[in-house]
Amino acid sequence: MEVLDLRGERCPDTFVYTKIKAEEMGYAGGGELKVIVDYPPAVESIPRSLEEEGRGYVVREIKKLDERTYEIYISVPKFED
């Protein structure tokens, strides 16, 4: 499980780092990614943006740790291109 700690980051940078990490993992064969955010709008926008990428990312689970902090669990497929 790869972990990306994005506490302190806001949108759209939360998605910038998530996308780059997910692509890196996708080209390296895929895997599981945990993204930690403390910017509540990102909890909704990251999964939606990932889906719009059309890469086959699957958001498995979103865990609320406290008032602002969330963990987003993403399955990254292996990229074929």
Next chain:
Amino acid sequence: MNLNEIKRYSRQLILPDFGTKQQLRLKQAKVAVTGAGGLGCPASTYLALAGVGEIHLFDFDRVELSNLNRQFLYTPEEVGRLKAEAAAERLMEINPEIKVEAICEKVTYDNAFELLKGYSAIVDGTDNFAVRYAVNDAAAVLGIPLFHGAALMYEGRAMSILPGETACFRCVFPEPPPPGMVPTCREAGILGSVVGLVGAIQATEAIRYLAGLEIGLKDALLIINVESMSFDKVRVRRRDDCTACGREFVPRPVEEVCAVGGSEEQEV
């Protein structure tokens, strides 16, 4: 990509169909921009901003005060400086992640085939027909994608050429217009925002091509008129008998065409 690059390019990295792979393709590209004038300034600036790894600026001319209504890479203090050098310095200040080289040499039919070897793409910012045909023929023979642009008065044109696949400049215009028909901008005038528009279109096409994305000006000549603000895409076709990209290549240098004569202007 280092953290600076990720931050710098973040707003394009989150575009649909764009990502780390496409950004890396831009970084590995080496692009020639012929002319560091009205088209070359916007085109090279957007290539630099997008992260094209290596840009070579071809221009033998020096900055003049009359360039400054459109050639935004230069300051009044730089009047008299070699444009390619001044522009290269400025672009590397704007984006220190890339390399920009100045080639202060006049592109001619005799040297274009040698000078333009090895580039991933050529963005043409010349308004001189002799150079434009030289660049077109060299790109066709060398198999290098060419992003053509031109602007005069209130009209602009752009076209993207993929050798062996789409129509080249000579397919559409086998001969230059007769002398007297084509005023250079010394005579005709040009608005900075109009060349800016065309240069930005050339850069956009080049960037998308280099990133591996589909481009819109293949086999198409875009004609922009800013008086009516119309954008028309005219369909063009490859010619089998084109002397540049057809069945057989025939070298056909073109005389410098200038209404008044004596203009050495290499850029729009």
